[in-house]
Amino acid sequence: MEMDTRTLSEDKEALDRLIRERIDALLGQRLETKLAEIKAAKTPSMTIIATKGTLDWAYPPFILASTAAALGWDVSVFFTFYGLELLKKDVSHLQVSPLGNPAMPMKMPFGPEWFRSIRWNIPNALQAVIPGFEAFATTMMKKTVSNTGVADIATLRSLAVEAGVNLIGCQMTVDLFGYKTSDFIPEVKEYVGAASFLPMAKDADVSLFI
Amino acid sequence: MNFDKELDARGLSCPLPILKTKKSLNELASGQVLKVVATDPGSIKDMQAFSTQTGHALLSSTEENKTYTFYLKKK
Numbered sequence: 001m002e003m004d005t006r007t008l009s010e011d012k013e014a015l016d017r018l019i020r021e022r023i024d025a026l027l028g029q030r031l032e033t034k035l036a037e038i039k040a041a042k043t044p045s046m047t048i049i050a051t052k053g054t055l056d057w058a059y060p061p062f063i064l065a066s067t068a069a070a071l072g073w074d075v076s077v078f079f080t081f082y083g084l085e086l087l088k089k090d091v092s093h094l095q096v097s098p099l100g101n102p103a104m105p106m107k108m109p110f111g112p113e114w115f116r117s118i119r120w121n122i123p124n125a126l127q128a129v130i131p132g133f134e135a136f137a138t139t140m141m142k143k144t145v146s147n148t149g150v151a152d153i154a155t156l157r158s159l160a161v162e163a164g165v166n167l168i169g170c171q172m173t174v175d176l177f178g179y180k181t182s183d184f185i186p187e188v189k190e191y192v193g194a195a196s197f198l199p200m201a202k203d204a205d206v207s208l209f210i
Numbered sequence: 211m212n213f214d215k216e217l218d219a220r221g222l223s224c225p226l227p228i229l230k231t232k233k234s235l236n237e238l239a240s241g242q243v244l245k246v247v248a249t250d251p252g253s254i255k256d257m258q259a260f261s262t263q264t265g266h267a268l269l270s271s272t273e274e275n276k277t278y279t280f281y282l283k284k285k
Contacts, residue, residue, distance in 0.1 A: 163229065
């Protein structure tokens with residue numbers, strides 16, 4: 001009798017051990033395959049927080065968003081603070097200032113090649129005093145853009161919308177600067193706060209702050 | 211190579227060639243071929259990446275005189 005019980009419990013232990021080992025082996029394989037499948041099937045996603053409203057800073061969010069959308073990604077852009085300017089119906093008012101912006105190359109977009117290659121170094125003190133300097137710099141920038149076949153902001157924005165990019169406005173900024181939703185393009189998906197946007201950013205594969 | 215639609219993207223810089231390619235592909239049926247002509251040197255790598263990411267096959271990519279011609283088949 002005693003011998004029988006011992007053998008029975010030994011057998012049970014051995015059986016348990018074998019089952020555990022087998023499950024571990026199978027699970028290891030299956031888990032890896034399954035995880036790889038899930039990863040391959042997932043649509044890449046990106047969120048961008050756009051906070052600037054000048055002409056030069058308008059390009060990065062729209063170019064990145066529209067290109068990602070063209071690649072089939074899910075993209076959402078949250079426009080906050082000065083970024084709301086990029087959602088205005090008419091974006092031709094966007095300006096760029098070289099003042100205090102030493103990285104901006106100041107080259108003339110017209111004339112012979114040797115003239116175009118000159119980098120004009122206008123001191124800040126002078127830029128600040130000359131009226132209309134900003135408007136001039138903006139015009140030169142826009143000419144440079146069209147010379148090189150780069151899209152203007154309005155075109156980029158409409159291509160982004162067509163490609164399915166979600167444009168989201170920051171409700172707080174609308175209130176802060178006294179905007180009305182009728183100031184912006186109708187294609188804006190919604191106006192929300194940070195608490196609504198952050199969960200989107202958490203699940204995205206790429207999250208950018210511009 | 212036979213194609214069902216041609217897109218002239220000459221003179222356009224990144225990301226326009228890709229964006230317009232996507233738009234043109236939307237108008238085709240599965241299996242049809244789009245021919246894209248571009249002058250942007252970045253478009254070679256861009257088209258490759260576009261094809262890999264979206265699954266639309268890049269049938270060929272050639273260059274002649276700074277002009278690049280691509281054939282894409284809609285998946």
